Amino acid sequence: MSPLRMGSQTAASVTAEVLTEQAESLAQALDLASAVLEPAAVDLATRLVGKVRERTSIAGDHTVVALAGATGSGKSSLFNALIGEPVAAIGARRPTTSTPTAAIWGPSAATELLDWLHIHQRHAVATSDRVAADGAGQGTTIGSLQGLVLLDLPDFDSRVAEHRQEAQRILELVDVFVWVTDPQKYADALLHDDYVRALATHDAVTLIVLNQADRLTPSAVEMCRNDLRRLAQADGLTEAQVLVTSASTGAGIDELRQRLANVVAGASAARQRLSADIVSVATRLRAGVNDNEIALADDADAALVDALARAAGVPVVVDAVREDYRRASAQSGGWLFTRWMSAFRADRLARLHLDKVLIRSSVQESEIRAVVGRSSIPPPSPAARSAVSLALRELADRAGGSLPVRWSQAVTDAATPEDHDLSDDLDQAVLHTPLRTRNPVWWTVMGGLQWLLGSAAVVGLLWLVVISVAGWLQLPELPAPTLGPLAWPFVLFGAGVLLGLVAAAITRAVARAGAARRAAQADHRLREAIHEVTVERIVGPVVAVLERHRRTRELLDRARLAR
Template sequence: MTTTTPGVSGTSQETEPAQTEQATPAPEPTAPPSDASGLTHRLATLDRLVELGDGRVDQALMDDAAELLGRAGQRLRLSGDHTIVALAGGTGSGKSSLFNAVCGLELSPTGLRRPMTSSAHACVWGLDGAGPLLDWLEIDKRHRYARASALDQKTGGDGGSLEGLILLDLPDHDSIRSEQVAEVDKYVGVADLLIWVLDPQKYADFAVHRRYLEPLAGHDGVSLIVLNQVDRLAPEEIDECVKDLRRLLEAEGLRAPRILTTSAKSGAGIDDFREVIADTVAARRARTQRLVADLDRLIQRFEGAFGDIEPPTTVDAKRTAGLVEALVDAAGIPAVAEAMESAYGLRALDYVGWPLTRLAARLRSDPLRRMRLGELRDELRSAFTAPVNAQQAHIDNALQDVAEDVVRDLPPSWRKSVREAGRSNAEALPEALGTSLRDVVPAFNQVPAWWWAVRIWQYLLLVVAAVSLVWLGAIGAFAGLKLAHAPTRLLGEAGVAPYVALVFACVLGLGALTALAARNMISLTAVKHSERMEQQMREGVTTAARELVIEPIEQELAVYARFRDEAGHAIRDVAP
């Protein structure tokens, strides 16, 4: 003997609560149907598409895909032995009457006032494993009913068993209360089998067709249209209504809509209606079919998210070289190299120039020299301690040019993502260019060994010249002016003076010739050093360009290639 549902009046003794105060033990995992593995594979593909397309593809599509993945994961984890069948319709369509007719009891209130069904009601055939599913559906415990007697396992007559059925009576979709409309939308999205109950007067209502029936395109196998209250029509009028309704549904994308005619008042068509439900429950496939239909419809929206043309996977050498040249110009590397060449030459003269010539030059005021010399290493390194003074406009143009060449054949959303990838490190690029230049500078402060050799040689010559000059002075004092007795003949004889003067002149000439030869050598080495330093700076810029611009673009292209491949496979898997 069964019990009545607490808090619900007008129920018979054949009903019992679907949820008691005692906790219902969690059901054992249900074996998936034969096609569930294919669904699982397709859901995994969709998950990868969401991961790859997030932030790149239309956000509304990504949100809908994430919602479907979440819903599918929850539904597949819950009982597969139960089929959720939802009865939806407008006020006065008779869906609650059909609900009661299938249940065999007056469980849901009926009437014409709006709204009649204020909350979803559920009747369950077979309680094992239904508790978590009802909790997921968020059915109020006051509106849960169970058919538990042995006679309730059959539809009656020769009909099939309803064991495993969760039948929902939804609120009116045209309710004036927004929370009830939202509740309808929620259950319409999760029901395994969706039954729309229409009446002869409002079966062509624009609101229900546009909001609910048009989105059923592709859901023929998991949707049923019931034209109720046909007792109000003559037989020929029923045929006309069915033909017109079928025409509307086919125009809205339902290729083979299933339409039944019923009358809860007279009982016409009720047995056929219950038999359709029983067949669906017995097949245990509605859960998977609904998810497959939802997945097919969603996947078709990915067709515009990728292009037909095979995308590039790398930025070719020509585009990379163009970017590097643009960044080299933006950083002013040729001008820096020229300035370094000039400064190198001036610094070299401090080592290899004839000291007498340098002394004479320093006695003259030379602002340019004072400005360009000094401690070269400190000056140049301090110039690059902050980000290089590259013109941001030139950098922006360079980044835009390299991206535009690559994204020409990509869909609009992926063009944007590739451009953004190319510009993702735009703020760090000036600092990276400055580092590329700064790291090269210390090499210019190095002093070649031959500079020191020439400098020592020049000072030796200068010492010899000084000794010769003192010698000549001593000869003049001892031999010419007879100021004292010469300690040696080399200082006391005037005939030695021409030889000493010749030595002095030769030393000065040799020093000048050495300075001239060193100057010519410096001119050659300054150019080589400048070219080598410019090449090193270019290599640094190339590294920065590849790490900060080229690699992000190529990574984004790789993501697009994977997305395109995954989406193509997913679309080919859509049921024809």
């Protein structure tokens, strides 16, 4: 039970450690997600965190109680009755109270606290609290009021705007609310809608007083009291209690003073108020956070990688690698007398500015020469761009479709980076991917064989030319060794040409298989590079947003439930 309510029980105290945990949880949630939460609530929470730090840093265990009410409710009269002397001005002209007045019980002047509240009218109450040692006796207060700071506020419905604003400012800072009303205005919508209902989560530090009871008969007083209690319960104060007082006759003043003494003795009203504030704003922020989020793997799906690979020109590069292998194979193992023609074939990797990438040792332990600038890969086709957009939208919908609007937009933003930046990253990934390995040994073998067969063909041809020239000049016949029925010059020439062509055909066949293997390796390495970009630039940021969402939910729940 709240110490504001009668009885021996007290409300569960909010310790400094619990309040600190709540405030830190709220502050961390704001650091994580202020951009994706309700702006007005974020602003309120930011100011609240600052208020908690300021209030808890003020020395002393003072409890600030505000008497708040509408014009003519008798706040100032009640204020004077509680003090025991006429401190606050009372008059028929309304509004009478224009600035807040503070009454301080105890030896401490509470200067730091009142300076923080910006209250300049201060009255030190003489130490005359009546304490009943045995807890008995009419008109006695069990306990001390030392440490109480009682405020008489301007009317919150004053026709003067400055008075209303001042009352609102102070109400945001005090520890305990005492709503003072009268038989004429106890059902006023302004009191219930703008104050009691708005602060319904602060029931532990809220008390409702029906003042000016001397104007009614006892039965009418009881009727008004019950009706006011019903309205308070409808506002959210489930355990609302209503005190009946009369500043003129003194009725109920001792009971009200006792309730205030209970609060002061508890020495936790300030923490209870701040804790309730945190619960309220954290609950408001929590409405913008889902109860769960999709468990998205920290990896990229094949469809997204495939779409980005096509947009990055991987198929074009793979075809160029395949053609480059065939061309290099023809230059190494093609027929000696026609291989020079391959030099006129276009070097597609060079055209794409990808010909400088070389693996020195192996794919696992590569030493890549520095590559500067951009490639010359053709821009993606409209179909490829559409495929990327579709894949990104599908990822965003899958990850953020069930989240609140602001969080869903954050997921979409993370899943769709700037097109120019993404294109640059994809291009650099392709540009820095090794596409050539060390020349295969069989190129050297076939190249050597072609030189051997070509040399034999040239020797045989020259030999035959010499024999033909000698015969034409009618010189003595040159001896020509034979291999069976065939002369060696013819054997050398014929075998060199024929076997060279056969070796070239074998080279082309082996080159086709090797080119397919080299293209598959390049495709695998390129897709790995695209995958890394996808995880770093798209999937990673999306997962980070989901993790922020989860962490924000945990922090807000901790702020709401810490007490």
